[in-house]
């Protein structure tokens with residue numbers, strides 16, 4: 001930290017000297033130049049899915065002396081959108097920002113790893129060290145309120161909502177999830193759906209299977225595929241994707257009211273309904289691939305495209321990923337609500353926050369204005385595989401899947417995602433994750449239920 005501070009001070013002093021030598025007018029031009037070259041270099045980093053150390057993007061900009069020298073004209077934005085449709089969506093929004101704020105350099109500090117598993121660890125240590133990015137991606141709901149707001153790490157944004165008229169265009173259901181005591185703490189850029197079943201239409205047609213719409217039908221379809229020689233009818237990836245599967249199967253088994261009850265305390269974690277849900281989860285898991293822990297969510301999605309598996313349960317960022325690969329809806333892939341959850345939209349929302357004491361507060365506010373704008377959201381979401389948080393999207397920009405998601409969002413029963421921050425704060429979620437991780441190894445339903453009940457008792 002000290003070293004970094006020293007370095008920044010040295011660079012600032014050097015910049016002051018250069019600025020004095022060049023005269024004040026040269027600043028704008030220099031910012032423009034460094035902005036375009038840095039954007040190109042961060043773009044490369046951001047599409048490099050293999051890289052796990054996207055901190056290098058951050059380091060890259062620190063190493064390039066003139067990036068830091070232009071401190072007043074830059075904004076550091078932190079996310080985990082480094083691959084597939086995710087990076088492409090972010091790039092599209094950065095493109096809008098480059099038009100609205102050409103003098104601000106966008107420093108893309110994305111850290112690779114689905115669902116932010118790596119990124120959030122990096123973010124946590126930066127926050128602890130008092131070295132926050134200006135703005136970061138955080139999920140609406142308990143992740144935001146029970147983690148960053150609770151720790152006093154972000155600024156309230158009511159002034160921006162007033163200035164931009166966002167209360168008129170953001171869903172009423174979302175505002176309470178990003179607010180505490182009347183203060184609004186983030187700018188939602190999208191709505192994602194977590195309870196989506198992705199399927200390979202050719203594999204299903206060849207096996208004479210219709211997309212199942214009940215949990216029993218799903219298990220029967222997977223049994224048919226398995227006895228027909230398919231090793232793993234359901235593709236799964238690393239651990240967070242099994243937590244993702246957990247939340248959707250629990251929803252299918254318990255229904256939306258009981259799912260909600262788990263989080264407001266009205267349904268006990270040691271109840272029979274939970275036991276049944278966990279047994280269903282265990283059954284569904286028995287149809288997944290043995291190498292799941294070594295695969296990313298994209299790898300698991302690819303198994304479906306390749307026909308190695310018939311199904312994958314994943315959020316609708318999978319749609320952005322498939323389209324980015326050039327896959328055609330209804331030909332290369334198809335979708336439905338996770339069997340047993342038709343009529344329920346299990347949602348999450350990516351939102352951007354403003355760090356308390358943000359190093360580049362004005363630039364961060366300029367970024368947030370774009371993130372909350374119609375133009376920014378309509379550039380980002382059609383590529384990302386999500387629908388805009390705003391309710392005034394231009395529907396003509398969205399493909400078949402996303403149009404169906406917009407309609408479902410408007411008409412379904414809406415419940416929150418666990419894996420992606422809505423229903424539980426970080427501490428509760430991490431205890432659930434530990435219990436599920438143990439279960440993946442020992443398969444002990446009773447042990448899992450005990451662990452989940454203990455997690456609830458400690459956190460709710």
Ligand code: GAL
Pocket residue numbers: 080081086113114115116139192315317348349350419420
């Ligand atoms: C979620 C995030 C999505 C997508 C997904 C996979 O947590 O909200 O936008 O990035 O992880 O990485």
